[in-house]
Amino acid sequence: MSATPLLELRGIDKSFGPVQVLRDVAFSAFPGQVTALVGDNGAGKSTLVKCISGIYPTDAGEFLFNGRPVSIHNPRDAAALGIEVVYQDLALCDNLDIVQNMFLGREKRHGLVLDEPTMEQMAADTLAGLSVRTVKSLRQQVSSLSGGQRQTVAIAKAVLWNSKVVILDEPTAALGVAQTAQVLELVRRLADNGLAVVLISHNMNDVFAVSDRIAALYLGQMVAEVKTTDITHAQIVELITAGRSGALGLSSGNGSNDTGGEPAAAPGAAR
């Protein structure tokens, strides 16, 4: 795969009042790969995602997209670049149907009038392209769907737009075993279709099942970006809970990530 990351962040800082949530964070995502973003509660995973998607402004740092510097000020900027986020709390409207949700905010129109047939057809094609066959009718309200089906709709909504980067925030957190397997398979398929996928998860089984690279956040700092095959389950848990594991992670004491993170990040560009 290409050596330039599709999405690259450098030196991202973000504070909420006196609390610094992200500290000099670097992060990259490569096309055709699933990059897992792990970290404990409060490590800053969701904040990082909201910065990428333009919901929160960043205090400092730069965004590179395909090697070009870009600025993202609101969700529309992110969407225009092809960055789509599937949120933990799904961000679907229960009172709208599947098609309406998938096109929300970007409806197809003939002049003033909504072009329902085109939207329905595109939605059907997208779901078929992801080999989704679990929904009965595209015109059923989202309130009538199961958790896995909702997640599927949310993911399908994200890929509908020829998006290039799809970020999934805890997509399996609320799902049962079978539904989790289904969603993970979908995640893998996205990457195999050439998208850069970022998967945020607490579940190490999920992370090791689908990811190619793992990025670990610890108290707002990026402590490691490594290939999944180069690291063990136990090491990741150590990185998440203590911020370091052997040669990886924060160097002891000073809390700076300059030493630990960089060498480990290099192998990430492989594959």
Add this chain to the structure above:
Amino acid sequence: MTSTALPDQESAAAPAAVPTLTSHVRGYLSRVRGGEIGALPAVLGLIVLCTVFSIMRPSFLTAANFANLFTQGAAVTLIAMGLVFVLLLGEIDLSAGFASGVCAAVLANVVTVLGYPWYVAVLAAVLTGVAIGSVLGMLVAKIGIPSFVVTLAGFLAFQGIVLLLMEEGRNISVRDPVLVAIANRNLAPALGWALAGLTVAGYAAVQAMRYRTRAARGLVTDPLTVVFARIIGLATVLGTTVYLLNQERSFNILINSLKGVPIVVPLIAVLLITGTFVLQRTSYGRHIYAVGGNKEAARRAGINVDRIRISVFVICSAMAAIGGIVAASRANSVDPNTGGSNVLLYAVGAAVIGGTSLFGGKGRVLDAVLGGAVVAVIDNGMGLMGYSSGVKYVVTGVVLLLAASVDALSRRRAAANGGR
């Protein structure tokens, strides 16, 4: 990863079975059982009320009274149609009644006191409504005061403004023939028929086009029987209404002839069609539903939530202005109580009785019309039965409470059936 192939992959659903009449009806029934009852209570209530009143008071069933129902209910219905937009966001506008009073007062002042032509007065009244709505919407969306409080303050303040515009309780008569005609004159019978025919033809054309484009693209279509049933249903309702309204209802034909569809009816119909089009067929309408269903999801989809919130208050107050104009026309005058007393609660009641949810995200402009009919029938029928206004208020209050309970219970029912 790929080893965990799941059993459900090949089965089911890609092209769902072609719907038939029975599957369509069954689908509707299961939706009703699941809590999506829509305007069903209003329609049933309307049938029951009309039956009861017709039996108790034969005069209820006369053509004259039928026409009365439309003109009596028009102002409340128009205000309720605007309220639907606000209710769809889960907000409320308690000031809509007195906002209509303020707009009516502006109308009367411009046309009678200042002597401008009627269209200037109408424009001034509607612009007043737009201004009121913008202020309310700004306060709710930009400053973040709950709409309940903002519009309660508006309720008090607008009451005062009406008094001030009326110079402490004087009443201003409205004599302009065009304005008076809105609620007091009728269309020529032939014109009534022509408009009804045009409406049915237009509806049929829209349905046919929809069917053909969907069929051409291989999408699931409603069964043809259902499409025809809809068109025939509309034709029956419109035909009966126009036929009844075209009956002679003057007490003494020698003095004057009184027949035809009251002019407010096409006015309401045009606004109903426009409102329905905006809500169902434009992305603006889609965004209103989205904000009402899940504000955060709408924001993340890139929808400008504040703009939507402001705009619904503008629509609501502008519709209130039109309601105020109709009220002024019907009374031939504006007094300090125009838009006061029960007008607002009747309007909220009309929207909710029709099936618009107080929790947001669910409702149609048609709901306001159906609910407005229920309110008008209660008001009119109980008046004919000789009940005092005390009893009328109590009964209307109970009906509103019933409608709100149905709304809350159907939500619970929907939640129990897999919704949230």
